[in-house]
Each structure stands twice: as structure tokens, then as C-alpha cells.
Amino acid sequence: MAALSFNLQYQDRGSKARAGVISTDHGEIQTPIFMPVGTAGSVKAVTQEQLRSDVKAQVILGNTYHLYLRPGLEVLERAGGLQQFTGWDRPILTDSGGYQVFSLAGTRKISEEGVTFQSHIDGSRHLFSPEYVMDIQRIIGGDIIMAFDECPPGGCEMDYAKKSLELTNRWLDRCFERFNSTPDRYGYTQNLFPIVQGGTYKDLRKQSCEYVASKNARGNAIGGLSVGEPEPVMYEICDWCCDHLPSNKPRYLMGVGTPWNILECISMGIDMFDCVMPTRNGRNAMLFTTNGIINIDNKKWEFDYSPIDEGLNNPYSNNYSKAYLRHLLKSKEYLGLTIASIQNLALYLWLVEEARKHIIAGDYFSWKTAMTERLKQRL
């Protein structure tokens, strides 16, 4: 059993895009990669079999906040961790719960110690501290676990962002201290990734990148983007952070985004992504396809018996028709949620696989430009 390692294999000629392999004790991850979000131990409406065979997911994400509340730590610990519990045997990354807890505006309170919040399920009160969140993630058992940070609201003032970053940095020290003094739980190696914050302020971001880099972790993340700021600002900060983070470690951009956001940020040197967009939008009838965007609720698809997307290689995209999927979603049939989620996730995984091929071929930049135009089309 060995710590996570990153083998940077290829660099694109015309951009900062790169292709590599992350090795974990649960197997390898080809980068760039997209990670489906498995909130409470399940990628919504998709089975583990479908994730493997149809979506072709290599790593999935679990949400600490949700898993901590339900099924709870004892169930996960006695199961032998989240992989054993869910039957997903490939790598898992867990977030720190910070983002979810800060979203509970009104019911949470931040202090130096940590964050007090109320469960959305039963109203019970809990405290997440940096130390406790390390313990929790140790028990959940992700291969990659995330630092507990404060996520300042999008568009916050410089002064707030600065104070918030200072707190995040003090918490980061506490995270590493606890992480380094506690053992792996289940016989495989866990790896802690620190998170860059600093709002939309370049000097704060730079300072944060340097602090994060000083931890010499196995990988580094960029948080606090795609939280309401304009898209050009998001790109600018992402690019800036990539330039100030070590190039020999994987870079993970948290919670981003659309397919073209992903293509753009790959060109800046991001290696890992996660987002609820493919599953959430799919459940709301918005499909991402290899030819563009489909609002399957639209009456124009009522009699369209063509496959949902022949550009992908899975039976859901190839064998079910647009008219049938439209009917299922309008009738609130669960199968509609499943087909739409698989379509969108498979599109995201296909996209990063294609991106990798073009990085290796050295023509990523021109391919990205054409592909972005294609993906953004409204069909």
C-alpha cells in the first residue's frame, strides 16, 4: 500500500493542458478526469454497475456532511469504509463538508474552533472542527480527503476574503497536524489535499497557493470558484492559481462546471473536476450530448425516435430514443432520471477521455475550440 502518486505523462503543445495518471490503492485514474458526485453513498439514480460499465467512471466523490448524518460513522466504520459499504471498488474522494455546512445559512455559526450547524434531517446540533473532519473522513475512508476550509460567499469584499483565508490557513495547519498523527483505517492509504481560497483577489490567491504548496501534499485543490462570480473572472483566477501551484502534483478544481468550463480549465492545467451539474440537470430534463444541449421537455422531441446520443458508447444513449426519454421525464418515471443521468455523466467522462487523447496528440487547443462550439449548441 502506497501514498497517492502522480505521473505526468504528456503536456499539450499549444496550451497548459496535461495528461497523467494518478495511482491510488484502489487503482489508477487517467487524467484529466471528471468525478461523478455520489452525495450520500450513491450517484443519484445510477447503479454502481452502470457507473463502471456505462458511465466509465474512474473515481467518484462522497459528501462528508451527508454521510456523517446518514448512515453515520458507526455504520461506515463497521462496514470497513465507504467502498465496502457501497460496493464501489474504485477510488473515492470525500469533500470536507465545509461547502455544505456553509450553505446552511442561518443555522450555522463559525468560530475559531470550527462550525456549529444543525442537521437538515432532524435539526440536531453538531460541531465540525478541522480535527473532527479529519477523523470523520478517516472513518468514511476516501482515498483522497479534503481539508476543512471556510468558503467565503461569491463576490465578497477583500477584507472578508482576507480574514477568511487566514482562518482557512490556520485550519489547514490543524488539518495536517491531525491527519499526520492518525493512521489509515482500512489497510489502504488516504491522502489529504489542501484547498486554495482567496475569493477573486489575485494576491490572496497567490498567497494561498504558496501556503498550500508549502504543505507538500500529494495533490492540491482550488475551491471557492463558480460560486456566483462572472465566468471570465472564474477563468482568470483558475488560470492564475494553476500558475502558482506545483506542476508535479494533480490540481483539482472543485465544483466546476459545464462541459466547456471543463475544457477551458483543462487548458490551464487542471487535472480533476467534480460537479453535480450532469446529474442534477439531467433530472431536470437538460441533456448534454456530443452534438449540443437538448431540453428534452421541449415539444420538438415528442416524435423524435432517434437515439439520445449516438456519439457515446453505452446502451442508454444508443438504444433509448429522445421521444421515450421525454415521455419518461414528463411522466415522472424513475427510469427517466436514470437514463438522463447516465447520458450526462457518460458525456462528461467521454469528454475528458477525448481531451486526454488530444493532449497526447498535441492538438488540444484547436480541438477544444471546435468542441466547445459543438457542445454549447442548443439543439
Next chain:
Amino acid sequence: MAALSFNLQYQDRGSKARAGVISTDHGEIQTPIFMPVGTAGSVKAVTQEQLRSDVKAQVILGNTYHLYLRPGLEVLERAGGLQQFTGWDRPILTDSGGYQVFSLAGTRKISEEGVTFQSHIDGSRHLFSPEYVMDIQRIIGGDIIMAFDECPPGGCEMDYAKKSLELTNRWLDRCFERFNSTPDRYGYTQNLFPIVQGGTYKDLRKQSCEYVASKNARGNAIGGLSVGEPEPVMYEICDWCCDHLPSNKPRYLMGVGTPWNILECISMGIDMFDCVMPTRNGRNAMLFTTNGIINIDNKKWEFDYSPIDEGLNNPYSNNYSKAYLRHLLKSKEYLGLTIASIQNLALYLWLVEEARKHIIAGDYFSWKTAMTERLKQRL
């Protein structure tokens, strides 16, 4: 393309149970058989791939009332029928919509002509007549289509049941007249099954069986059971009807029931069953397993990491644990609905397959007694 045929292969030595093969233009059905209910063109929370590979369904049911309202006849007709529309390429049986329409108490009105009712979706008014229901089922395109009958309420008076049966018989004539004067739509043969009614009154049931038999259809159904009467009465009437229906045609008992109901009625000579119980109860945390009944909501399963049911041969029953399924259902994760539905459907299909083996072996009766005890156990 040929009309449905029934090859009665084996008769049990110790009961009236029988094993056969129904041949349709969409393939063969080994009997006795259970048909999962695919209400609006989807067996709820289960994909067509899972129905084929994991549930091992041979034929599924579609509901005329639901399909007529949504997606509607034009969508189904232009698709080339329900098989083309859904991608389910094995046989389909459609009900007549009668049962659903009569369930809309308060918003429906029965006359000699037919039944006027209001859509549960948009309140629009519609008339189902025997003729129109034949036309509708022609368009939906089931291999087996059902007569439009009145379903009297469970426990109704003799007088009501008699008048209702007379109406059902007049409607039956009109069904056959329309059916026989209209062509198959999509290049394969459709087959109309008449339905025995008569409440819990043996003389009415006998009269109905004789009337139904006189139509010389390819198969015959028994309706109006399991609608509130005591279980022993249901068994008595079912047995009575089997004795008065032709033995060389498949006998279909509509809407029944628990696994042990099915075993009991097989012993009387029933060949085909359908019921929403496996899927509906599954979604409500009640599991049928090869070892008995599980209420997976129960706290006793919280730390039970054993497979849901090792007695079945599919990855959902074998690879997911009771603790995980409990967590999914408590967290209202869609995956929980899928796993529970597959477990219960696979149990039903396994059960009729085992029944068939024991009919062939000639020891059905003793096997049924032991199996009933096992299945009814509360774990």
C-alpha cells in the same frame, strides 16, 4: 407471424399445476409466469436491461389507461408500438384500462356505451367504450390485449354482480366484434383475452367461464379477485374458475398477489400472473427474499452487511448489503428503489421458474407447502 399458441407440456401429479410454453411473435414464455407491471411504458425504477438480465422477465404488462393519457396514441403509433417505443423486445400484455378507470371513483360514469372518466393528469374528459379500447390496444400494440369489462367492487351484492356481469358480457361481444374486424397494426399478431367476472358468486362465475370459453380465444383471464374479499374466498373462486375454463388455453389471474398466493393459484391451474406488489412494496421497504420477508426499514438491519439475498442470481441481490439498501431507502436515494424493485421482481421470477421445475419433477405440491412456509417467514 402466427397467433398465440399454448403448448401444455407437463401436469403435476399431486395438484392441478401445469407447465407449458406460450408462443408469441415476440418470443416464447415459459409458464407458469409472472409479468412485471410496466405502468406507463416503464417498470418503475428498473431499466429494460435489468429486466432482461437481472429480473429475467419474459413478458411485461402495460397499462392502457396510463399509456393512452401519456405519451398518447400518436406517439405510440408513430413509434411502431410499445415495444419499439420502449426498447423492450419481448412480449407485452396490455390491460384494458377498465380497472384503472373504475378506480377513479367519483369522476367516472358507467353507461351501456362505456365509461366516461376524467384524466388524473389534467382533468380532461374521455370515453372508453369496448370498441375504442380495442382500437387503443391495437395502437399500443401489445401481443396480448384484454377485453374491456366492468370490475364490480369487492364484496358487492349478488344483484349488482349479476347486472355487472351481463354488461361485461355485452361488452365482450362488442370487443370481439371490433377486434375481429380490425387488422394487426405492426406486422405481428395481437391476441384478445376475455375476462371472467361474477364477484364471489359461483353460479355467476360458472356462467361467466362458459361465456368466456364460448369465444374460443387464445387465452382466458380471471378478473375481479383480490379486490377485498377474504383470501380463502379468493382461492375458492379461483379454483372454481380454473375448473370451468378450457384446459388447453393459458389461464391468467389478474392482479394477484403475494408470492404464496401465486404458488397456491398455480396449484389450481393458473399459468399467468401480474401484480404491482413486488415493485410497490419494494419501494416501501418491504422485501421478498428466498428466506422470507424483510422490512428493511427495521433498525435490526442497520449493521447487517450480508447480501440482500444470496438465493437469487443477480448482482443486486448478491452484491449489495442489507445495511446499504436500508441506508439508501431511508435517505430516499433512487438507487434504493431500483435495488428493492429488482430484488422483489427477481424473487417472483425465480419463484415461478422453481415452480415450473417442480411441476416437471412432479413434486409441486409438497414443494409448494414447504416454500410457502419459508417465504411467509418474517426475518
